[in-house]
Structures are given as C-alpha cells and as structure tokens.
Amino acid sequence: MNTDRRITLGHFRAFVAVVECGSFVAAAQRLGRTQSALTHQVRSLEDILGERLLNRSRGHFSGLTAQGMHLLPHAHRVLGSLASACRAVTKPLLSGRIRIGVMDDFRIQGLIELIANFKAIHADAELTTVSDLSAGLEARLLRGEIDIALIKQVVGPEHSPSAEALCIEQLHWVAAEGFDWRGPEQPLSLVVFHHGCVYRKLMLEHLDRLNVNWHIAYAGYSYHNVRTAIQAGLGLGLMPYGQIPVGCDIHHHLVQKFCLPTLGFSELILRMGSHSVSPVVRAFRQEMMKDLSSTC
Template sequence: MIRPATLDPDLLRAFVLIAEERSFTRAAQLVGRTQSAVSMQVQRLEGVLGQQLFHRGRGGQVELTRHGQFLLDRAREMLALNDDIWRTFHQPSVSGGVCLGVPDDYALRFLPRVLVRFAEVHPDVEVEVVCAPSKELIPKLRAGELDLALVSEGESAAGMDGKPLWSGPLVWIGSDRHAAHRLDPLPLALADPTCCWRRSAIDALEATGRRYRVAYTSSAQTGTLAPVMAGLAITMSPATALPEGVRILGREDGLPPLPDFQVLMITAKEARQPVTDALADYISETFAREAVKTSQAA
C-alpha cells in the first residue's frame, strides 16, 4: 500500500497565488521572491503529486490543467484550515464584549461562519448582534450603540469611513417553479421606500418602460423572499448563497440589468478595542473567501 505524501503548505500557497495571478512573475513579485524560486516550488509540488498543474503560455501567462483545477479549491480549503489552527494557538487572546450591527440578509449568508470561527479562537468574547436594515444601523453607529456594522453602500453613511467587503451586481430573484416574472404588471416584493435596492429596481424597470406594482413590502430581506418562493412576486438580491426554491432571472426573462452595490464595514469612533478589530478581521476574511467562490462560479 502506497503511503500518501504530506503536502507542504508553502508549496500550496505558491500554487494558489500563481493560479490567482495567472503568472509566475506576478506571484513572485507579491511574495518578494525570484521567479525561479517560485517555479521550483511548483515543480516540487508537481513532483509530489505526479501531475502537471499549469500550462505555460506566451507572455508568461499560465492556465490550470485539469489536475490544477481539481487542486485549487482543495488547496484553498487546506490553507484556510491550516491558518485557522495556527491562529487558534498563536493569536493573542482577547476578552470583553462587542456589539455588531448587520442586516438580516447578510446575517443569514455570512454571520454563522464568522461567529463559529471567532468563538473558537476567542471564547471569552461576548458578541451581541443587532439585526436591522442598513438605514437603522447608521444612526446607532453614530450614537455609539454599536461597535461595528455592515451596511449597504449609499445608506446615509456620509462622513463615516467604511471598508468595502463586497462588490457585485444585484440580480433579480424569482421562484424556480413559478413564473411571476411573466405577469403584467410585474409583481414586486421590495423593502420600504427608503431602501437603495428598492430605488435601483424601480429605476431599472422605469428606464425600460416595464410596468410593475409593489405587491409586498418588508423591512427585511427574508420578508421579501417569502412571496417570491410562493411564486407571487419577484425581488432582487446579491447573487450569493440563495435559498432553495429560487433562481436568478435575467435578460432572457425580460428583466433589465441591475447596478452593482457594495457592502461596507464601518467601525464606530469609540469602538471597544482590541475586540472590535479582532472581529472585523474575521468578517473581512469570510467575505474575501465568499468573493473568490462567487468569481469561480461565474
């Protein structure tokens, strides 16, 4: 029986970086090494695995082979697990409390993974979560009721420094078993009139002359998804982690494109430290991983 070899994390990091940059030269520049040193790391990894991982093309560009494509996601997962273990044993322990504000749709998609990983490393931290629309979280931040918040770009965050976590298009969402998008006027399930997503949807429809009616209104994304899953209306959402029973609608369904949007992370001026920065780091990492998954799916 052949005993599997142990994969060196440093070799996997070099492989992932080259795959993401599609260039040995750029990867070497990012890590401050020579191109020959990075190439040797890949050769060692290919030697251990017994398969070629990259096709070398003209101009220094590289493409993943079939085996390289198989390895990429798994390498990312292995490195993430390796980093989590290292952080758990080496990251300075913090304690205390932190109050995080987050809209319910972001909470459902991203928060469980953040809280689980954060609690494993910082078990002495008490995280209080306030779920509310972005427009309600901004005043709470200004008043010092929150340490940290995730908000949608454009929701009255003027004068506050926000770190972009996510950037991507909004998409139309409809039932995968019904055809509410074919009705005239088009039935919509939207947030309240002050929501920037709602304004974007209506502007897009009016620009194309598509007739519509606001059939359902909810202050939370979960409230707009319920009538959509029942086939009674359509709504819009980021194209991430959609629930079962819905699908993305597009031009082929007679719907206009929607604009891009950003998710911002804002830290309050008087946020409790260092616990707030520690939680912010975990949130940033989770969104970065989700962005990679979404770009691969596209």
C-alpha cells in the same frame, strides 16, 4: 513513503500563489523567488500527488485542472491554519463581547467560518450575530444594541462610490421576459422587499416622482423569494446586477416613451457604532474587513 510527508508548506504557497496571481512570473515576484524555482516547486507537488494541477499553454498558467480545483480549498485551509496559529502566539489574547449585525440576505457561511477562526485564537471572546434589514441595523447601531453592522446603501448615479465601500454593484429595473404594463390607465405591479429595505425606498421614490400609479404584488424578505416572484412575472423589481434572476430582462423603459430613471449603485459598507469600541471589537472588525475585501 507517505505522500503527505513529502508535501511541504512551500509546495502549497507556490501552488496558491500561481492561482491567485494568475501567472508564474507574478507568483515568483510575490514570493521573492525565481520563476524557475517556483515552477520546479509546483511540478514537484504534481509529481508527488501524481496529478496535474495546473493547465499550461506554452508554459504559461491557463487555469486549474479538476484535481487542482479540488486541492485549492484544502491548500487555503492549511495556510490559513498556519497563519492563525502564528497570530495566536504573536498577538495578545482578547476577551469581551462582540455584537454583529448582518443583512438578511448575507451569505452567513463565510461569517460562521470567520467567527470560528477568531474564537480559535481568542477563546474568551463572546460573539453574537443578529440579522435584519439595513435600516434596522442602522437603528440598532444608533441605540447601541450592536457593535458592528454590515449594511447596504444606495448611491445615486451622480455620485462617486464611497471610499469605505467593500463591494459595489449597479442597480437595475428587472422584470420577467414578456412582462407588460399597459400604461397609466392601470397600476404598475411591483415586486419589492419589506419596509426598511433601501432598494424598496429608492424604487418607490422614483415611481412617485414620475406620478406612476403602482401596487405591490409581492413583498418579501429574502433575495430568493423576491427573485422567484420576479421570475414568475408578478411585477417589476429592482435588483443589483449580481442578483438578476435567470430568464429576466433589464428594463430601461416599460411602454413607448416611458423611460425609467437610472438608479445608481449599491454599496456594501461595514460600520461601527458611535459608542466606545473595545479592543476585541476592533480586532474582529479588522478580520472581517480583510475577509470581505478578499471575497467581494
């Protein structure tokens, strides 16, 4: 008997639910099943494959095995394809132009997959993507050149996060281990992004208010290049926590009694233009919001 013919969507739903919920109890509640029935289904999948997929400690889920990690993305794709097929039948087909703007440092692979899935349902939709810095994307939105923009905005430490924020990260002053500034008698070396970056603007505004004499040692477009320059010790930089380079330190002061101000945090925001928005743009924005909310 072929193994693949014995595996059902129910097997994949049970397996994915346990991983996403973190426990058999929570997964059973999500699927509206008893815990014993769900446990039986997961064990049935393991028996069919002849591999253990979940690690268990006293009967409780404690993580994926190596085989489970290999299977998980395939299970997600199978269930995602089923959901797409259902939407293709139950939702009206949409057509029209969708112009998307994303930041230069945005991981494009996830967006490419999202566009491919959307096109699989709405074949007549025409999607165009452009990358730019956040300030450039804001300007394009105002001019009506794009319909949707994924941007970053900086929020001060005295404010609360925006309700529309999809992802929030604390900002920090960062420099390589051993980075030294002798004080006001010499310019402070900086590593920054190019003009139009909200991080660059915030950094220079703070230093100017402190009357710090600075010079830009490196200016780049990509996170990779800016991180590399900071790691090499070229200067002080400003980074969200998740992008701090290996081997670098968070700085709260540079020389004795010279304290660096608290920076606040960075928010990821999905914005739409003020011009008339078509149904196809609204539909794609909804899919993009769901995708970003699950990955951030």
